[in-house]
Amino acid sequence: MSLLNDWRSLVGELCPESCPGCEMPSGAGFCSACRQAFARIDSPCRRCGLSAWHQRCPALAADWRIDSVRAPFIYAPPLTTFLQALKYAKERHLGRALGQLLLGELGSVPSQVDALLAVPLHARRLRMRTFNQADEIARPLARAFGCRLLVAGVRRTRHTPSQTGLDRRERIASLKRAFAVRPNLQGLKLAIIDDVITTGATINALGSALKAAGADRVEAWAVARVIGPATGEGYAPRKR
Numbered sequence: 001m002s003l004l005n006d007w008r009s010l011v012g013e014l015c016p017e018s019c020p021g022c023e024m025p026s027g028a029g030f031c032s033a034c035r036q037a038f039a040r041i042d043s044p045c046r047r048c049g050l051s052a053w054h055q056r057c058p059a060l061a062a063d064w065r066i067d068s069v070r071a072p073f074i075y076a077p078p079l080t081t082f083l084q085a086l087k088y089a090k091e092r093h094l095g096r097a098l099g100q101l102l103l104g105e106l107g108s109v110p111s112q113v114d115a116l117l118a119v120p121l122h123a124r125r126l127r128m129r130t131f132n133q134a135d136e137i138a139r140p141l142a143r144a145f146g147c148r149l150l151v152a153g154v155r156r157t158r159h160t161p162s163q164t165g166l167d168r169r170e171r172i173a174s175l176k177r178a179f180a181v182r183p184n185l186q187g188l189k190l191a192i193i194d195d196v197i198t199t200g201a202t203i204n205a206l207g208s209a210l211k212a213a214g215a216d217r218v219e220a221w222a223v224a225r226v227i228g229p230a231t232g233e234g235y236a237p238r239k240r
Contacts, residue, residue, distance in 0.1 A: 020082060020097045029100035038101075039074040041225055046070075049197060049225045058200055065207035067217050071197050071225035072105040079224055083195050087133045095136020098195070102137065102223050103144050112189050112217060115148040116141060119194045119206060120179070122156040137223065138193035150190075153182035154210075179209040186214035191221050198226040 019026040021034035043052040047059035049069030058064060073079055086094040118134035126132060135151075142149040158178045190210055192203050203220040210218050 020094055021078070029097035034078075035101065035104070038079045039076050040072055041074055041227070044069075044072070044225075048200065049220075049222075050227070063204060064200070065204045065211060065218065066192075066200065066220050068219040069197065069200070069203075069222075069225075070106060070219065071222040072102070073224045075196050075198075075224040075226045083224060086136065087129075087195060090130065092131055092136060095131075095133060096140055098223050099137040099140035102221060103141055106141075106221065113145070113147060113191045113219065114188045115150050116145075116191050116193055117150045117154060117206075117210070119192060119202060120154055120156045122158065134194050137195060141193065141221070147191075150183075154206075155180055155182075179206045181209045181213040184214055185210060187216050188214070189217040189219075190215050191219045194220065194222045196224045196226065197222045 017026055017028065018024065019029070019031040019034055021030055021037070024031055041049065041051055044050065045052050045057055045059070046068050047066075048057050048064075049071040050057070059066070059069075075083070082091075082094050082098060085091040086098065116138050118132060118138040120134075121129065121132045138149055141147070156178055157180045192206055192210075194203065197203060197220065200220075207218040207220070
């Protein structure tokens with residue numbers, strides 16, 4: 001292990017990592033200046049992740065199954081450029097940078113989490129995209145926290161249409177029985193990892209399946225949270 005760490009250190013010195021935003025050298029992912037350009041959610045509610053000034057917390061709804069949401073950034077430019085490039089333009093390397101971005105906001109190892117779980121894609125969509133963007137974000141988190149990353153036994157059983165443009169009620173109907181969980185998760189405390197949380201319908205559908213399999217607590221961590229209606233901004237893949 002020490003030889004591997006020495007090798008990684010040497011590679012880091014010879015090939016310093018560059019920031020995906022400005023391409024200047026950075027220690028890990030986005031540099032501090034580019035991080036500051038990403039809009040943050042002020043005074044977020046720990047239950048739903050939205051700002052505390054919202055009139056009604058969606059976590060008060062009877063169908064809300066997530067115990068805590070941590071999504072520090074607002075889904076808005078310039079962050080949308082990188083999230084959409086990862087998801088739609090196959091800029092897979094951005095997953096690590098976005099995972100490190102989220103890691104920097106989460107702080108120390110969460111004592112209430114036993115394992116992480118990326119929101120799974122249906123097999124048809126996975127073939128189309130070639131990788132799951134949530135997996136790419138989850139891996140650096142699992143390594144940093146020393147948490148197990150669940151990769152088997154949880155699957156998306158229905159190929160649901162794109163959720164873009166659907167309201168919360170339509171998303172809930174679309175995601176009904178969309179996830180199947182095989183392993184016994186009795187007593188585990190889990191964190192669902194995703195790139196963006198919009199209405200919370202996806203994380204709650206998955207959270208419901210996880211709790212039905214015995215999970216004791218389910219959190220959701222995402223890079224960004226949509227504030228207000230999703231606007232579907234365009235994206236421009238970074239030139240390399």
